[in-house]
Amino acid sequence: MEYIVKAEGLVFEYQAPPVAEDLKKPGKKAEKIEIEVEIEAPPAATPALDGVDMGIKQGEFVAVLGHNGSGKSTLAKHINCLLMPTSGTVWVKGIATSDEEKIWDIRQSVGMVFQNPDNQIIATIVEEDVAFGPENLGIEPAEIRRRVDESLATVGMSEFAGHPPHHLSGGQKQRVAIAGILAMRPDIIVLDEATAMLDPIGRREVMKVAKQLNEQENITIILITHYMDEAALADRIVVMSEGKVVMSGAPGEVFTHIDTLQGIGLDVPQAAEIAHKLRLAGVALPDGIVTGAQLVEALWQSK
């Protein structure tokens, strides 16, 4: 299997709120959904995802960039079976997400960290929240204990094991959420705008943990974001707009297409923009400059 996550011709139209999916099963009240459908569905349904093809390899650190409403979060929810494609297929580790029998296997392999740090912590004590995932998987208590301690240590939150989550900072809460996923032993972690509500320090903490997990534990990271600086840390960037993949490539390469990016409402990192303008002005600079440090280095060495 070459790709750990693969999407082919993925189309998704919002017809009902995602939570209602489960209620559609027989035996549950169905009339409530129909009311909601009328409110939620716009008259002419524009697909949130419109033919997405992409492949992510094991161990890759991929950033998915896009402005609000570009479909990047919708894509993320497909990887974890929270949403089912209207047409097309998503494969995770070779299993199609539409395979209902394998849904729990997929959810175990794909951990999701969501945007709001407050709304994804279930328990009132940090370590009990971390234990929530493995408990759902039916793992032996002694093994859960081991995994919880290990995961908290990995994200550097061991000293807060016994604390109530509402005393933690946003960045710390997101690290707890990551620990909760690690305890399920996933292959892929999807950070669905996990840094959007954090302060700069919190963002740095979360990014550091993500990078470390990718490098040391070889976990595939899919980072959904609209921060250029974060995307610049990835191995590869997938740019989305209007439910389509517009561009895909290494950060240095993607950020040279400044006009295209600005055309779909995205900025490029400042260093990349300056480098681009300097090149146009005739200064010989190498390709792939994304960070300030790289730019300074390149300027020192030019001439």
Next chain:
Amino acid sequence: MLKVTIGQYYPAESFIHRLDPRMKLLCTLLFIVFIFFITNFLGYIAAAIYLALIVRTSTVPPRFLLRGLRAIFFIIIFTAVLNIFFTAGETIVLQLGGFRITQEGLLNAGRMALRLIMLIIGSSILTLTTTPIQLTDAIEYALKPLKKIRVPAHEIAMMMTIALRFIPTLMEEMDKIMKAQMARGADFDTGGLIKKARSLVPLLVPLFISAFRRAEDLALAMESRCYRGDVGRTRMKKMKMAGRDYAALGVLLLLIAAIFALNYVAGVFGIW
């Protein structure tokens, strides 16, 4: 800001903290039931000594308990006053027009107030020394026999856990909304009861909307972490009764025995 002690865990490593939550729940229920059997002040002294011992061993600072009492102070006063005026009795202490205060009334009022205070302290100790999760685990365990008659024990426990988890979050949010509205000239402090209640409406609407949004997010987060009810679910912390749990029960049984013995003694010697 409103402070609620019930459901607020006080982290420590005391003997009481380490007790099995099921035993603590059982003991608390027994204690609450049996303080209503006390007929005389000797019994109350015994119960008070027992409570004081528990509070001591739990290492919870007494001010936490007092905070819980303050919330129901009004109810205590109210029941006491009702008891003073509406207990029929022989020995009249004070005659105020149509009302008379009798010795029996005063005694009844005192008893009721003491019972309420002990009841609150007893149950606060339970919630202060038991994490809400442990507590809900214990309740889930206690409800398990009812599963046969289709009582959703696990779901009830999960709902309570989540409710407890979100109390501080929603309180913070309410505080924020309140300040935001005060900054725009809203007035929550003046006016009569009705005006005050009405000024809370614009507060509750945004709070409800955000609570629903949170609920939706939380449902997604739980699903993505493989939550599917109690099907094939294990627990990290298995509850196990140990020697100390039986010791705690023993101490409580001693108190109950003492209560009945003192009731008997008081009956013989006519002590109120």
